[in-house]
Amino acid sequence: MTYKLDKVTIRLKNDAEGIGKIRELFADIVSGDIPLLFNSDKELIEGIAPVSEYSNYESDESGEYDLSVIAVEKEFFKNLENEVSKGKFVKYDVAGEDIITCAQTAWKQVWQDQKNKKINRSFNIDYESTVPEEFTSDGKAHCMLYIGVKP
Known part of the structure; x- marks a missing residue:
């Protein structure tokens, strides 16, 4: 079965650990290990771009928040x-x-x-x-x- 994701979300802070999570997430997306830009067969999906969505803020940029990478047209x-x-x-x-x-x-x-x-x-x-x-x-x-x- 072939599938693709529209969105993947992680919770983090703007600290060294959070930046590491962001890098790991994007490495998995670019490699196709997380099928956001590619389907589950690692075939590139045409016409979409990745966008980072920041939401669910605990307070401001110093607190935790959700980072979602979404596939958009x-x-x-x-x-x-x-x-x-x-x-x-x-x-x-x-x-x-x-x-x-x-x-x-x-x-x-x-x-x-x-x-x-x-x-x-x-x-x-x-x-x-x-x-x-x-x-x-x-x-x-x-x-x-x-x-x-x-x-």
Whole structure:
């Protein structure tokens, strides 16, 4: 029987152990051991992209939260952009040398904006889409964050 997952979730904190869990999760997804981008026969599924969904926050970025990696189609991003235009999310788009540095830079910017009260995070749900440099036209990694904010 062939199957595929639409979502896989882990619970973690922003500490060394949590970062290790994230790396392990993505290694399993990219290898096809967790059939999110591939079906259970390890065949790549066309037309989908992985997106990280942050939710179920215990408190803020210092507490535990759920990280779900979801398989989405193009329409997902159109819907998110619509939510940005409604003021429900703030979008951060950062380019860098590699996806790890790029994501770290993007999140540092969010935390700085939060500290400086430029944004008022809802800690309800946030999304992250990262694209490795080998898949972009400019040769840079890209990280887009959609941060849920209070009105």
